[in-house]
Amino acid sequence: MSTLSPGLRPTEPRPGTTSASRPGRLGPVTRGPEATRPGRVAAWLTPADRKVLWLYLLTRISLWITAHGARWLFPRGSDVREAAPLLAPFQQWDANHYLHIARDGYFPADTGPWTSGWDNREAFFPGFPLLLRAVHVIVPDWTAAGLLISLVAGAVAVLALSRTARSYVPEDADGHRTVLFFLLSPCAVFLAVGYTEALFLAFALPAWLAAQRHHWAWACTLTALATTVRVSGLFLAAAIAVLFVLTALSARPGKGWRGVAWLALPALPPAAYSWYLHAQTGDWMAWKHAQERGWYREFHAPWEAWTNTWDAAFGGVHATGYAVMFQAELAAMLLGLALTALLLRNRRWPEAAYVALSLWALGTSYWYTSVPRATLLWWPLWTALAALSLRRPWFRTAYLCVAVPVSALVALAFLTGRWAG
Template sequence: MHSILNGRPHRQALTAWLLAHLAMALLAAGGAWYLNIGRDAGHLERWMRWDAVHFMRIARYGYAGDPGADPDPGLPAFFPGFPLLLRAVHMVIGDWTLAGLAISLTAGAVAVCALARLAESEARPGAGAQAVWALLLAPPAVFLVAGYSEALFLAFALPAWLLAGRGRWVAAAGCAALASSVRITGLFLAVALVVWFVRSGRARTRSAGWLLLPFAPLATYSAYQWSRTGDWLAWQSAQKAGWGRELVWPWEAWQTSWNAAWQVDNSFTWAFRGELAAAVLGVALTVWLAHRRQWPAFTYVGLQVAALTTSTFYMSIPRSALLWFPLWVLLGRADRRWFLLYAAVAAPLSALHVLMFTTHVWAG
C-alpha cells in the first residue's frame, strides 16, 4: 500500500482529492444556506442521506434493521463489507455519519492514488492527475465523499487491478476478495481477473486456485442470508422487495426508463434522463474496450452494464459508472482540449449533484 501512496503523481492525486472534499463541503454548507433548504440542519446531518442511512442501520442493528421500526426488506441488497467497517470505526469515532465520511475520505485517498498509478502506467506522463480529476469532476462524484461504498470498493479494486498487471495474482486475489465483500461489483471484478489470468503469458498454474478467493465473500454472504431467510439469493430478492427491480429484457428496461424520463413529469424525470445517458455511455465504453481487445476490462465493465441495463428500470447507473475505472483512464489519456470540454460540462453537473444530495433531493 505504501507504494501506491508514494511518488509525485500520487501527491497530485491526494491534493486533488482533498480539494474536491473541500469544494463539496463548501457547496453543501453554502448551498443549504443560499437555497434555504435544510438550513437549520448540521453539516454532518446533510450527509446522512439515502444509502448512508441503510448502511448505518445495518452496522447498528444488523440486517433485521431497527427493532423499533418497520422491517426493511431491502437491507440484504447491501453487502456487509462497508457496514462491518462502519461499525468498527464508529467504536473509535462515536458518530455514525462522521465514521462513514472518515471511511470514504481514507478509502478515496487510496483509490485516487491507485487510479493515478494505473493511468500513468498505461498512458503518457501526466495522465494520472488528469484521470483523477476526470473521476472527481464526474457528476455523481458526491457519492465518493458521502458515507457510501463506492470509495471503499475502489480502494480495493484498483490495487487488485494494478497487482494483476504485475502478475502478482495472490495479492490481486486478496484485494479483489475485499472488494467483493463491499459490493456485488466484486463478482464482475473476480471474473475479469480470471479472464486476465487465462490470457496472461506469465500466468502460473499454481496461482490459479487463489483466483477463487474473490468469489468466497459472495458465497459466505449468501450462506449467511440463507441462514436468516432461507433464500440463497436474498441479496437479489431484496432488490425486488425493496425497489421493485428484477431481471427483464434490455429493451423492456430501456422502454420503462425512457417513459419515466420523457413521458412522466415528476421529481425523478431528470434523474432518469441521467440514467439513460449513463447507460448509453456504458454500452459505448464496452464496445470500445472490445474493439481495443482489452478483454479483462471489457469483462469487468461489460458485465456491470449488462446487469444494470436488464433491471426493471435503470437505477444508479451514473453512480455505478464511478467504478468503471477504464473510463477514467481513457479520459486521463485524452487530449487536453477534449478534457477541458468534459470538465466544462461535468463540473456544473457535479456541483448540482452535491446540492441535490445534501438537501435530500434524489441524486441517483
C-alpha cells in the same frame, strides 16, 4: 499501436527498465530526494502522489463548501430560521441503510422481510457496515465515521487510479489528468459521503494493479475484500480471471497456470453472506430478492428496461426531479456501451468483461437505477478520457465546462435530500 489505444492499452516496460521504474507499478515510481526529505509526508509518496492527494483534498473542501451552502440556502421548509446540523446533508438515502445495519444489525428484534414496512436492508453487502461499526468505536458520530471511511478510502483510490493511469496513458506521467476527470465527474459526490464507492475502489484498483503485475494472490485477496462491499467485486473477479487465462496461454507450458486456485477466493465472501441470509430467512438469494422488492431489480429483457427508463424520463409520469435522473441513467448506459465497444475494439478483454458485466446487471432490471453512479467504478473510462484530452486538447476544457456544473447539481440534489442516483 492503434491511435485509439492510449488510455485503454497498458504500456509494456522498455528494455532495460526495472520493476521499480515501470509505470503503473504498485509502489512509487520514483524516489527522489524530495520524496524522502524529513518532515514531509511519508517517504513512499512521490511528488506525483502528493500532487494527486492535493487535488483530492481541494475537491473535498469544495464539496464541504457545497454542503454548508445547501443546509443554509435550501432548508426543508419555507420559513426555517435555523440551518440543519453540520453533518445532516451527508446522511441521505443509502447512507441511512448502512447506518441502520451497522447500528442495529440486519434483522433486529426478529424483524425481516416478513415484517410490514421492512426496509430491505439485506440488499446491501456487509463490508461497509462492518467497517462503519468498527470505526464508530473511535468516532462516536455515525455520520462522521462514514465520512472518515470514505475520506481515507478515497485517498487510497485516487493514488491507485493515478498509478493505473501511468501504465495506460504514458503521457499522463503523474496520473493527475485522469484523477482530475474522475474527481470532477458528475457523480463524484458519492465518493465523499457514507457510500460504498470509495471503499470499493480502495480495494478494486490496487487489486487490478496487482493483477497487471501477475501477483495473483494479492489481486484475489483484495478482490475478495471488494466483494464484501459490493456485488461488483464479482465482475472485477471475472476480469482478473480473464487476465489470468490470457497470461497463462501466453506463458511457457506448465508455468502459466500456477496460482489458478486463487481465482476462487473472491467468491467466498458473497457465498458466506448468502449462507448467513439463508440461516436468517431460509432464502439463499435473500439479498437479490430484497433488491427486487425495494428497487425493482427483477429481471427484464434489456430492451424492456430501456423502454421503461425512457418512459420514466420523458413520459411525464414522474416529477421533474426524478425524470431528469432517469435521463441521466439513459446517458450513462449509452456511455457504458460506447466504452465497452471501444475496449473490445482495442482487445482489452478483461476490462471489457468488467464493464459489460456491470452493464448487464444494471441494464436488465425493470428500469435503470444507479448507472451514473456505477461510472465511478469504470477506471478504463477515466484513463480513456484523459488519453482523448491529450490527443484533442480542446476536450479537457469541454469536459470541465460540462462536468463541473453537472457535478455541482448532482451534489446539491443529494445534499438536500433529493434523489440523485
